[in-house]
Amino acid sequence: MSYVDEVYERVVNQNPGEVEFHQAVKEVLDSLKLVISANEENYRKMGLLERIVEPERIISFRVPWVDDNGNVQVNKGFRVQFNSAIGPYKGGLRLHPSVNQGILKFLGFEQTFKNSLTGLPIGGGKGGSNFDPKGKSDREVMAFCQSFMTELSKYIGADQDVPAGDIGVGAREIGFLYGQYKRMTGLYEGVLTGKGLNYGGSLVRTQATGYGLVYILDEMLKHNGKDLNGKKVVISGSGNVAIYAAEKAQQLGAIVISLSDSAGYIYDESGIQLDLVKEIKEVRRGRIKEYADVVKTAVFTEGKGIWSIPCDIALPCATQNELDIDDAKELKKNGCFAVAEGANMPSTRGATDYFLENGIYFMPGKAANAGGVATSALEMSQNSQRLSWTFEEVDEKLHDIMVNIYAKAADAADRYGVSGNYVAGANIAGFEKVVDAMMAQGIV
Incomplete structure (x- = not known):
């Protein structure tokens, strides 16, 4: 059995029932067989694939909040901090009834390679809750977000983990989450992206x-x-x-x-x-x-x-x-x-x-779909510099990033003899940068 197949079998056995995670890992590993075979002995010795498919950390917590009828509701909250080899964890928060640990692991795994492709210094992460904002009042959404952030604030920071929005998390939710983060930490920093324009957000982020x-x-x-x-x-x-x-x-x-x-x-x-x-x-x-x-x-x-x-x-x-x-x-x-x-x-x-x-x-x-996280990273840059770029400046940077992602995927596909296969190309190009960083930093 090849090293790739061994690692995939291990993922399935150690993560039962997490079918989306299995699917994402298999797609990436199958694309990487050409790359892995050229370095199999060294990668196996370093346990590289075992490390790249295992999140660095998973935080799981309960989220109690009070609804408009005065009843206490309890949801599950998660943050999967998957890989920080090339920068702080970066990835959205999803609020949807379907959210569970397996789905967030699949999303965090994908995010690691997506963020690598942008060329920006951001690692991969994802989080969220099985809370459903649909049909909830603004007060109920605020109550949930404040409870969620009270716990999450212990594990995130501008140079540690910078969440963003995702399904169910738009401008309203980001505002409530950011307000609670400031309240808990006393810090006004770029810890969340997708913020409103009048408190550190970036033009073009919505688009x-x-x-x-x-x-x-x-x-x-x-x-x-x-x-x-x-x-x-x-x-x-x-x-x-x-x-x-x-x-x-x-x-x-x-x-x-x-x-x-x-x-x-x-x-x-x-x-x-x-x-x-x-x-x-x-x-x-x-x-x-x-x-x-x-x-x-x-x-x-x-x-x-x-x-x-x-x-x-x-x-x-x-x-x-x-x-x-x-x-x-x-x-x-x-x-x-x-x-x-x-x-x-x-x-x-x-x-x-x-x-x-x-x-x-x-x-x-x-x-x-890397444009969203790329512009989130551009928002982080503006926050760090205390600057606000014009719509045209951000849009031009976004366009250049997407053109470069295409070039990286096409080049990797060409180099490994699968020209036109942008699935393999994107996986290989994203993998190469993450792996180089992991190898350079030792066994962590």
């Missing part, structure tokens, strides 16, 4: 993941003789990533024809009216089906099925494993020639393999 997704998609298409102009694009989700991916795609001449949420999806053949989507989702916190109530050219369909819509380009921006092999086959049959992931691991392994084997240009999430 960053969606914009970055389209920047790297555009770069991939250019290098393969294609472009976005006039192409029909299907995007899943209707949160920040989806909305601002749609905005940038439209700016580059694409026609975005679909968006979704957990209830279903809208199809607007004439092109999505983003101003209306922003009004529904960002102002009213409503459901995407409300779009079809207003726009007569739009149709709302309940449930899944968004990937059955004929398109040129698909951008899965909702959640993990939302696009399976049957969806991949449907996209191919209907003329889709490019897929880029705005969410974390939204394509199953079967779908990913199908894309690669059938000539569909495919950019994986750890490269394609």
Whole structure:
């Protein structure tokens, strides 16, 4: 049995039931077989893979809070500090009923390589809780966030661990969390990113993941003789990533024809009216089906099925494993020639393999959605320098970072004889930097 297979078997045996974590580890390790085989004896001696798949630290805690009826509720809170070889832990906080330790380990593992690809000095981490902010009052969300941060504040800091937002954690939640951190520590520092602009936040942070997704998609298409102009694009989700991916795609001449949420999806053949989507989702916190109530050219369909819509380009921006092999086959049959992931691991392994084997240009999430964390790191830089950059300055830096990520993934794929396989390229390029740092720092 190869070293890679041994380590994967160990991961499965020691982390039972954590299927998303298993999936993420297998995808990365399979991509790295070419790299590992060239250094297998040394890596095995140093226990390198065993260390890279094991989080440095997992903090688990209870989060008691009082609801509007005066009843005490209790949720589970986590922070997975996965790898700090190249910088302080950096990764979002997710508030969603599906959150558990296994999902956060998968996200923290992915984050380690994603952050490496940005070229910025940030390690990998992830955290969150099974608390659901949907349907909660502002007071209830504040009560939860204050309780959560009371415990989390013991383990984070501007040079130690810098969380950000993720699913369920937007500007409101970041504000409550940051206020409690200051209250607990007495420190006004860049310990959280995604902050409001009037207390240390960065311009472009709201748009960053969606914009970055389209920047790297555009770069991939250019290098393969294609472009976005006039192409029909299907995007899943209707949160920040989806909305601002749609905005940038439209700016580059694409026609975005679909968006979704957990209830279903809208199809607007004439092109999505983003101003209306922003009004529904960002102002009213409503459901995407409300779009079809207003726009007569739009149709709302309940449930899944968004990937059955004929398109040129698909951008899965909702959640993990939302696009399976049957969806991949449907996209191919209907003329889709490019897929880029705005969410974390939204394509199953079967779908990913199908894309690669059938000539569909495919950019994986750890490269394609790195714009969010890259801009978070730029926010950290501004906080450290007590500066505030213009929208244009941050956007230009983001664009350059995404172009460089494409170049790193393409170069690594070329060097190891798998040209055009951006999954392998991104994994190899991210791995190389982390491993060099780990080897240099000894057995830690």
